[in-house]
């Protein structure tokens with residue numbers, strides 16, 4: 352029988368540079384701590400610099416010799432995303448692993464990004480879509496680099512769909528459907544990106560992960576329901592980060608794979624290969640989402656071989 356994959360399975364990450372979005376809280380923070388403890392250089396990003404500074408301080412308490420830096424990144428403003436990527440490319444010479452972790456879930460009232468996209472689709476998917484494209488150049492310069500994309504169990508639940516006729520939920524807002532759409536979009540983007548990377552024979556791989564159900568700040572908009580569910584079902588951050596860490600560092604992890612917890616319908620447990628939503632094989636939907644994302648964000652996503 353295979354033994355459980357834990358942080359002890361992570362090889363030393365000395366010499367590698369990781370960028371983690373949404374690193375000031377929950378899974379992004381836990382992921383940054385675990386990587387730093389393995390000797391990685393970690394660029395933590397936060398949209399709010401004061402929250403980021405506190406997180407970096409907390410990380411250094413846990414890992415005093417950590418090689419970490421903080422940069423501001425608000426994914427809900429594409430001009431900020433581009434400015435961030437330019438600053439990153441000026442400052443650093445390599446990027447071994449980009450971890451698209453940041454996310455917002457189910458705000459009670461419909462909200463929009465700076466460019467007028469529904470906040471979850473705009474932040475979770477479109478912000479990371481543009482960020483990934485802007486950082487492709489430095490990922491291409493770094494041998495065997497990886498992109499890790501966080502999806503979710505909700506990407507396989509019954510409301511998970513791309514709502515082509517009302518992508519931004521302008522006609523009527525459904526907080527569950529709009530969150531599920533954004534996490535399904537993360538998954539379709541990651542699977543399609545990996546296919547396109549393979550087609551170009553790129554050395555970059557794109558791997559997906561989800562944390563099952565983990566108690567973090569993400570459930571803040573769920574009120575009492577979130578508190579009860581967290582108490583009854585959630586696993587701790589130390590467990591929730593393992594699928595991301597495995598996707599980011601396991602030498603045997605391959606492009607297009609999806610890592611998530613093994614137990615209780617993939618809600619809890621140690622990370623193993625999970626099945627993505629079958630829509631990842633729907634070429635029509637993948638191409639449509641890709642082209643739409645390019646159009647909405649005015650992005651030309653070019654992958655070099």
Ligand SMILES: NC(=O)c1ccc[n+]([C@@H]2O[C@H](COP(=O)([O-])OP(=O)(O)OC[C@H]3O[C@@H](n4cnc5c(N)ncnc54)[C@H](OP(=O)(O)O)[C@@H]3O)[C@@H](O)[C@H]2O)c1
Nearest residue numbers: 373376377378425426427452453454503564565567568569
């Ligand atoms: N926890 C779970 O059970 C669960 C399940 C499935 C998937 N996930 C996914 O896991 C990822 C991490 O979530 P978490 O559970 O760790 O939640 P969290 O504790 O709420 O952390 C989310 C992070 O994303 C950041 N963020 C939100 N909007 C942003 C924006 N516009 N620009 C930049 N950063 C932004 C947050 O910053 P602020 O602190 O400033 O808000 C925070 O750092 C998300 O992609 C989520 O969808 C989580």
